[in-house]
Amino acid sequence: MNTNYNPPSRLTAFKKVGSLALVMIAVAGSISSRAATVNWIAVAPDVYTNKADWSTGNLPAAVDTAVVGNATVTNGAILYTNNPGDPLPTNLIGTLQLGNNANSSGLFTMASGSLTISNAGANALFPGSGNNSIGTFTMNGGNLTCLRQASTFFQDFLVLANGTGSSGTFTLNGGTANFLCGIETGINLDALIECARMAETIVGHALPGKIMHGGSLTQYRQGTRA
Helix, strand or coil: CCCCCCCCHHHHHHHHHHHHHHHHHHHHHHHHCCEEEEECCCCCCEEECCHHHHHCCCCCCCCCEEEEECCCCCEEEEECCCCCCCCCEEEECCCEEECCCCCCCEEECCCCCCEEEEEECCCCCCCCCCCCCCCEEEECCCCEEEECCCCCCCCCCEEECCCCCCCCEEEEEECCCECEEEEEEECCHHHHHHHHHHHHHHHHHCCCCCCHHHHHHHHHHHHCCC
């Protein structure tokens, strides 16, 4: 009988424990980075950077959806600026919904600082996303960037009045708005092109429409994918 027994060294055991610890840290990190819906719960207008005004007690993170005008506080208003003596706000979020609940209203007024709304999905900035809601984004200063992180960056990212019977507005009075994405206009360009071609058939000669002869939006998208 072989009675030799070689117990694992302390170093080997430490390596195993260390590996387990690293796995646990990685899992914890992935859980903390999950996207969340963060509701604006202030009943009176207030500055964006007041953590107590958000349902999680923290500012919305880069993967989160910030909602102004929700089931908790139906009518919400945010002033995106800095209090005297405080640094200019700089924030990154995944999605911003203004007036997301039915019959709600969300008002977002940007006066200074920078705000980036970015994700790899199809939508990011939603003024008037709920039915019969009102969503208003007014820009008086600062720097706003809407960036779609996908090869099909031209698809809808800024969507106005997406809810039935809703009202959505984006007003640029000052500052800089960078839209590295598509903007939903509610206009079907392909259908308009077909109407123009039909008009040519009716009148019996070519018409000087630039969009019609330049190609449809569908053709442009197919060419971009290729």
